[in-house]
Amino acid sequence: MLEARLLATVSRLAGPVRGACVVLVSLFGAFSLNSALGWALFAIVAVSTVADFWLPEVALPVAFLRVVVLSLLLGADADQWVLTVLTTTLITWQWQWPLKVTVPATAALLAVQVVTTGPGVLVRAVLESVLARLAYELLRRSSRRVDRLRERAAEQSRAAAVALDQGRREREYLALLHDTAAATFLMAAHGGDPDEVAAQARRDLVVLAERGDAEGTVDLGAALTAVARASSVDVRVQAEVVRVPAGVALQFVRAARELLTNVERHSGTSSARLTVTPGVVLVEDDGRGFVPGEVPEHRRGLTGSVVGRLEAVGGTAVVESAPGRGTTARLTWPADD
Template identity: 80%
Template sequence: MPGVLLEARLLATVSRLAGPVRGAGVVLISLFGAFSTGSALGWALFAFVAVTAVADFRLPRVALPVAFVRVVSLSVVLGGEGQWVLTVLTTTLITWQWQWPLRVTVPATAALLAVQVAVAGPGVLVRAVLESVLARVAYELLRRSSRRVDVVRERAAEQSRAAAVALDRGRREREYLALLHDTAAATFLMAAHGGDPVAVAAQARRDLVVLAERGEAEGTVDLGAALAAVARDSGLAVRVSAEVVPVPAGVALAFVRAVRELLVNVERHAGTREAELTVSRGAVVIVRDAGQGFVPGDVPEHRRGLRGSVADRLRAVGGAASIDSEPGRGTTASLVWPHD
């Protein structure tokens, strides 16, 4: 979930403040206790409490044992009687519940109450236990409430994200349908009314470029039909065997440009006027000729046709291209796009 949850922030704040609240509380209680006793012993105990309160403010790792020793010392010296000892005891037990988990507070509370009972008797037991339980219950209620708030906030955020995605998807679909109407639909209408095949093919290629610019995720193109149009527009006699292979428009554009370059190479260098084009499922395209062939490794570096116009274009859309050729045995170019 993004951000810091309310539950985590709230509990961290409560835990962080529990120590200072305890330290400030026991210091004030001890100040009034020292005034009420009016003795040197009372002021000495106040000084002891003030010194130990430093751990509550600055040393949280040792605050629990220091608080334990502080309460036990007051109980032993004062005999466990009076409001001073009882108030320090309950303040300590309450703030423990806010700062540490049950596996720590339960044994610590039991040990402290055992000492208190041994020193002053069971008179304080009911009040101390009741206040400790109420403090823990309040802490757990706060924790559950903040957790419910987190759940509600996350659900609201998910609904907002889903609504935003749906709105954006709807907008993109409307834009893409409008683009199809302005490009492919117009080209189909031209072909249906007996338009010039060369003009229709040229228009189809322009439509493909425009559609590809919309991004690979916005619509698909039948790769077989697109490459069949390229073959018909070629100066070669191309035997075409093409299945219906839907691919993203950007991928189709890369195949169109690569196959056009391959057919141009056949026309210029192979010494034949015939070629074969196969488009099969899985986005596998084969361009084959029975021309004079060549050694692919002997192609100079500055000749960028096969490398730049074919291999690099397929690689840019996640595909691959390979050339198999030998002198006198023709050439076979394999283009693959792993659409799965």
């Protein structure tokens, strides 16, 4: 993640930046004093920066003591030297440690400065510390926002790739459906031998089911919407995206086609409703209705073409109807399977 890498880099560089700046400032300070004390303090500062470069675990207390030593020994003789080292220390602290560490350390160091050199340092030191912390927080928030944008773009890319693959699989399956079932229907329409037609239909079902299991799932809502559009009945469709195995979708398609055919032939109405939700398909009409228990056994439309097909794939089909109250067919399949 960009945020983690960026903050780790800033924290890692804060110590060396502090050490380099402190050495450079102290060099100019020693030159300006041009005394034995100045050069001795420069040597002490140079040695102490070892912690800034290579010992981050003790860098904070070493930096604290370094500023205190300069303040006590130089006092007003080199106020710019002390002040610059102080502000450099406070600024880089904000980049290297969290607030729970820097706030008490900063307060303690400023208290020492007020005691040794007076309150004149407070305004500049506090202001620069606050600005350094704000810059750090802004950097962190910006990098976090970039991470979120990258994650969102990656999710969209993955979703587009999945949708593209699913679309390809569905097109392949529909093409296979056309090449198998359509040919069988054509054979039946031209008076083909019933045994041959039945055998061909069984082969088609095996091919489609095996291909469906190999290729994943199809959108049941889209498949049944296509069935409704091809029906001579005026069907009002409400379909969600419901992904089911291709073999299951095929049985739903055949059952729904049979139900819409029954609406056309027997209901006395020219309209119906088709609702597709996860696990449930409803086919409803407001026609004349009938008594399901009184349907003769030799009429296999409901039991064979609807109930039997759903049971073959682990689903159920329940038809509810009454004279004058229309008909509702409820097709279900376990959506979690």
